[in-house]
Amino acid sequence: MQLMAKPERTYGLVVGIEKYHESQWNVLGGGQVHDALRFARWLCGCGVPQENIRLCLSSLVENDHLLGECELRVELATEQNLYDIVTNFLSQQSGDLLYIFWAGHGLISAERERRLICADATQQSWLNLDLNSLLLLLGSDRFGIRHHVCIIDACANYFLETHGRPTNLGGRIFPSGKPRTDSQQFVLLAAREGETAKVNTAEKTGYFSQAVREALAQANGSFPPNMLAVAEQVKQQFQTLDKKQLPTYFYYRNGDGDQEKYHYNPFDIPHNIQQSNAIKFVGRDNQLEKLHQLLQLNDVVVISDETGQGGVGKTELAIQYSWQHLEDYPGGCCWLNPQGTELGTQLVEFGMVNFPNFNPPQELSLNGKVAYCWRNWQAGKVLLVFDDVKDWQHIKDYLPAKGSRFKVLITTRINTGLTYPSLPLGELSPDAALELLTQLLGCDRVEKELEFAQKLCQFVGNIPIGLYQVAAYSREPRRVLC
Incomplete structure (x- = not known):
């Protein structure tokens, strides 16, 4: 992606948030402010005028000195101020290119929208910006700057309820207009859905931000740099790191009314994956x-239970895999319950809900409608999950043809009758079992009764469901581990 832009007609919105009104959300040691300042300096070094750069920071006390050393005017990274900068300042400019750099907390809402958490957010008021609506505004006729590059170093967690987050996050939704036909937009994200963006606390930098800086530095002074080349270099670097985090990107070019995607937009992938x-x-x-x-390597894979007793985490493994690899399946992820509504009906309903112009003729039999699904499913590789299969006969008529673009994942307690490659799950390792029990009961409580906690893990066979049951029992009033 090679854009044409003059530095003097380039703008920047640079955000770094490491301190929040909800102090327990503060980033230990920081790093986000460092990264934002480094990106702002990169813009200045490329010839972008200082007055074109809006720098919004929220620093830890130990990093406040950085603000005084900065030549740019520093502004608040609050929801209202960021919204005003976008809608009242940047949208009114006539420019070639806008860079948005964000380093701070982020998450995925229950509606699978990426949200960026602002500095004034609290447990009572999760003040945030809706990234998807921001991108729509940038690409509309209500925004004056033609092209946009967004670099987002933020987490993409989706487990809202497990951290006490509200289902409805609220937040600022940006206005929009008609799509522009002369606009290009590139978005580089630090993490795929379900992943966290890691921070190198020793160096006070995000691993993603550091990789982006290194890639930009190798652009040989060309401005603006080719973002496709930058993104590929960043992804290659992360593949050598053991961070369980993989940056991703998508790119729009709206020339002549067409949309070109170099990487599938994760916002568009249909799914009905269960929440963990x-x-x-x-x-x-x-x-x-x-x-x-x-x-x-295979069309069908089975997650089985080598204990035969259940509770080893087959469904949870399938959920985690589906979320973490959703972008590998742009055709969608369809989760099917053999114990629920008839499987053929579930398949047809998924298509009708998620795909435009998906209307199986009513005169078709159910088998005919299933065949219609295979022929008219959204383009791209697809993941089908048959969860908790108790009888092979119940699903065999609903498997797609061998060698197709459909991948099938089956979870079952009993592997009888299944000849597909299998991944057997058994007990957790003793260390992993103790780690899970510690998460369930709290570090202080387990440490006080460590030896007995270890024996409890052994007693339930280091099986996840047994640990959850023990924890629930121990949390009752006046209960102790022993």
């Missing part, structure tokens, strides 16, 4: 990686 009920997912990283490898 796990307090923390532990001890299964190797199985997640193995599962992904199996699905790349």
